[in-house]
Amino acid sequence: MTAATPNRQFRLARRPQGAATREDFDFIADGPVPTLEEGGVLVRTELLSLDPAMRGWMNEGRSYIPPVGIGEVMRAGGIGRVVASRNPGFAEGDAVSGLLGIQDFAAFGHAQIQRGDVRRIDLAAGTPGQWLNVLGMPGMTAYFGLLDVGLAKAGDTVVVSGAAGAVGQTVGQLAKIKGCRTVGIAGGPAKCDWVVKELGFDACIDYKASPQAVREGLKQHAPRGVDVYFDNVGGDILDTVLAKLAPKARIVICGAISQYNNANSAPTAGPRNYLSLLVNRARMEGMVVFDYADRYPEAIAELAGYLKDGRMKSREDVVDGLENFPEALGKLFSGGNFGKLVLKVA
């Protein structure tokens, strides 16, 4: 890599109204490779993670992390290789996971390394795809959401929406491992088949099958009510599950992908059936995975063990080419991806 090596980047050009499209970004075909500072590390991107949360990061206003600024490289997690290091903790060729952004090269200074923006990873524990999936943010979200917020325990009926998605697939498999009855909600027969036959969920409800599919599916597959609902989608599905809670149920609010593209960044309607929380003495609680950063190692160790012994599977949906970022991201919101969506860069 020389001064002439180009660094392709997607920078946020404006705040999207509704779904993010190519016009909301500036594509820089020949940006400069960032400067490696004393104490820092320079990383070449190999695989980027595309996540529903990215849509929220594009909105103005108060949230759990600051929004991406206009003109800044779009924030994204990814896996890469160290191409140059001035930090004793990293050597050229090390595999790393970090907030690389939608670009070919990312530089991290000493302070960023200190706060954990980039970390070495062990490719013996998982492939790069798995490090963005079961061993990455989605897996961490599933692990702490299900166990620490949802308090899932053996015998519980656990329902998870977005069951074939990155977080959902790990939630369901982990719930099975912990002895729960596990019911997925996903869109279309292919995803539902995979969730049941490959991942071992007890059942999966195809919410696209009919307007009553979720209500009827819960009646059939959760006859004694839902003890834990891990919600990735919000909207009508959340409302339908609220009406089927078991006493003392826990709802984990992890996301609301059905609502993220609303222009004003707030859902158009709230959960009408929220008073089911009262009747059932139930709880609805939000979670942000970054709060558990200190405990990622314990979760990674446990989940890597399940990958190793075959009890946990991992499916990635790979889109090739950094230049296809905006369209790839759009697949998340149309439900067009099947498995954890990643963008192959190099």
Next chain:
Amino acid sequence: MTAATPNRQFRLARRPQGAATREDFDFIADGPVPTLEEGGVLVRTELLSLDPAMRGWMNEGRSYIPPVGIGEVMRAGGIGRVVASRNPGFAEGDAVSGLLGIQDFAAFGHAQIQRGDVRRIDLAAGTPGQWLNVLGMPGMTAYFGLLDVGLAKAGDTVVVSGAAGAVGQTVGQLAKIKGCRTVGIAGGPAKCDWVVKELGFDACIDYKASPQAVREGLKQHAPRGVDVYFDNVGGDILDTVLAKLAPKARIVICGAISQYNNANSAPTAGPRNYLSLLVNRARMEGMVVFDYADRYPEAIAELAGYLKDGRMKSREDVVDGLENFPEALGKLFSGGNFGKLVLKVA
């Protein structure tokens, strides 16, 4: 009392659509005094408690207790005197608290006594009105909701709606005693003045003052966000408080009086801002006071102490005459009552 003594009763005639009115009940002017069985007790009603929850009990369908059946005496808690006893735990003249119903005389069998439907009370600890308020269901709801579900602790900012109502007045005073900053929400300057000047809340927001009153009031009185919101009302006020949560906030869903009169018994709209739970890693949890029945004695002892030493005040709004039950109940939903609403029977 002889066989000729009449027992006035209000029986549920039909399921109300919207607000309950006189037409929804049959008034029995000369019903029979119920029969006293071996092991039972006969009670003459003195004071009845009128509560928002009563509206829910009139609806068909699954809830935390069975609905009142058509033709049955309307369920209500109350204070009375034992007029005849065939149970060694009760003597004629004993003051009791129990599920007396909207009637002059109530009989309890041995099984009902065993499960606690009627209990002796100590009028040295509180007046009959206080036994329906601070030392009754509203006080128990406030105590366990604020401390066990809301986990309020010194330094927290606690917001309570329906602040001048039965539950709200005790929530706010108890929060102050526990060292919280306490902000009430109530309708009209008279209630707000009383809550601040008599009960010692730090502030009270008059939600009727303007459409922006709650939003602006919270900005002023809860500048660092709301740690605990004790919700008695639901609707727009819940949505506005959701937008002002502090990190790790707890919302106690105790009731939703703004929604109880909807004909289909479900709110017309849910809380649009519920994703604030995610951003703030906050929790919304329902409670039903009956779950804490085993622990009422500890709460009563503590609250009676505060009544005794003057740190806790109690205000009742007394309507005279059993025959005025339907109109008295209506005051709850129009906000026409000022303090815990009770019906004086004898």
